[in-house]
Amino acid sequence: MKNLKWLASLKRIGRALLVIVLATFLVRMLMSLAPGSIAEGMLGENATPEAIAKFNEKWGLDAPPWQQYLTWLRGAVVGDLGESPLTGQSVMEAILERLPVTLELAFLGLGIALAVAIPFALICATWPGRGIDRALSSLSSVFLAVPAFIAGPVLIYVLAVQLRLFPVLGWNPLSEGLAANLQTAFIPALSIAFVEIAAFHRLLRADLISTLSEDYIAAARAKGMGGVYVMLRHALRPSSFSLVTVLGITLGALAGGTVVVETLFGLPGLGQLIVQSIMTRDVTMVMGAVTFAAVMYVGINTMVDVSYSFLDPRVRRRAAA
Structure with a gap:
């Protein structure tokens, strides 16, 4: 009976973690579909392609969205939600x-x-x-x-x-x-x-x-x-x-x-x-x-x-x- 209780608890925790992962993954994919980019917003419309590329490389925004998500997830697992490229403030x-x-x-x-x-x-x-x-x-x-x-x-x-x-x-x-x-x-x-x-x-x-x-x-x-x-x-x-x-x-x-x-x-x-x-x-x-x-x-x-x-x-x- 105790084993069944432990199994039920593990299933509940697993479902909770799955909900969190799916929610964050869907948000990241939806954000990738929006027009524009944070680099353009930060550097302005007159920013050169070189400046935009350098900004994206610095903040890891030049990788595909799924790869950016996995990089972010590795940090989130240990409690590091990153910092905002826009303000430099810790999330x-x-x-x-x-x-x-x-x-x-x-x-x-x-x-x-x-x-x-x-x-x-x-x-x-x-x-x-x-x-x-x-x-x-x-x-x-x-x-x-x-x-x-x-x-x-x-x-x-x-x-x-x-x-x-x-x-x-x-x-x-x-x-x-x-x-x-x-x-x-x-x-x-x-x-x-x-x-x-x-x-x-x-x-x-x-x-x-x-x-x-x-x-x-x-x-x-x-x-x-x-x-x-x-x-x-x-x-x-x-x-x-x-x-x-x-x-x-x-x-x-x-x-x-x-x-x-x-x-x-x-x-x-x-x-x-x-x-x-x-x-x-x-x-x-x-x-x-x-x-x-x-x-x-x-x-x-x-x-x-x-x-x-x-x-x-x-x-x-x-x-x-």
């Missing part, structure tokens, strides 16, 4: 500089979404089909129909321009104080939260309604347990599988770069770094950022798998069997 250094912005937006946005979606789902599951259920479900549908690139400008106009509660643009890091930081982070995070509120609410509502029809819930109620206690103690945790799964996928995607929101608000995060690097054909920076995003995505979803055993004891018993 890992650039990522770590911008990562706090992206992580803060991701966690704050998902925190807002969960703070709204969980109470919505609990209320709707308690009175399914009633007026309050229909009202909250309709509101959830409105959130679902408002993506971040629409929610962002609307929130800026209402909260920043009209009510003047928040600055229109800009970013204050945490080093300048929590209050100043949240002033610039709240509207972008709320833009992220809109769609996620709808997704989390609908998933949890459906699972709660299904769980509340189980026999053990009826037995708990027959013992005289209160409705709120039964909902929170016996129904919520086993109903959270789908929510946790989607939360992990969403967090992994957002941690890899909140591209739309960061570009819309001009925030110095990982998503904007990727966009800028693609626009300037900085292949090394794009490869490093994509690798980091893929590792984050795979790692977070692996932690989600592990969390299942804590949400439902039945999973631990099956794993131990």
Whole structure:
């Protein structure tokens, strides 16, 4: 049995590594299809062929794309993601500089979404089909129909321009104080939260309604347990599988770069770094950022798998069997 567990773990690690390799390889091949080159961008349109050839030779850009990828992969395996030919900055250094912005937006946005979606789902599951259920479900549908690139400008106009509660643009890091930081982070995070509120609410509502029809819930109620206690103690945790799964996928995607929101608000995060690097054909920076995003995505979803055993004891018993 232990050998089977080890085999399952090795398969999971193998799949994760395969995902990362395929993602980075596809990105490198797609970048090679884009017109222009980083040498032309750096040296200008009037650069001589000799200068371009010398630049490409210095940075290894004169080799075929697949060979460039293998060279990059050998370094990435030992943690060396290279440095940008455009700026000379270490790729890992650039990522770590911008990562706090992206992580803060991701966690704050998902925190807002969960703070709204969980109470919505609990209320709707308690009175399914009633007026309050229909009202909250309709509101959830409105959130679902408002993506971040629409929610962002609307929130800026209402909260920043009209009510003047928040600055229109800009970013204050945490080093300048929590209050100043949240002033610039709240509207972008709320833009992220809109769609996620709808997704989390609908998933949890459906699972709660299904769980509340189980026999053990009826037995708990027959013992005289209160409705709120039964909902929170016996129904919520086993109903959270789908929510946790989607939360992990969403967090992994957002941690890899909140591209739309960061570009819309001009925030110095990982998503904007990727966009800028693609626009300037900085292949090394794009490869490093994509690798980091893929590792984050795979790692977070692996932690989600592990969390299942804590949400439902039945999973631990099956794993131990």
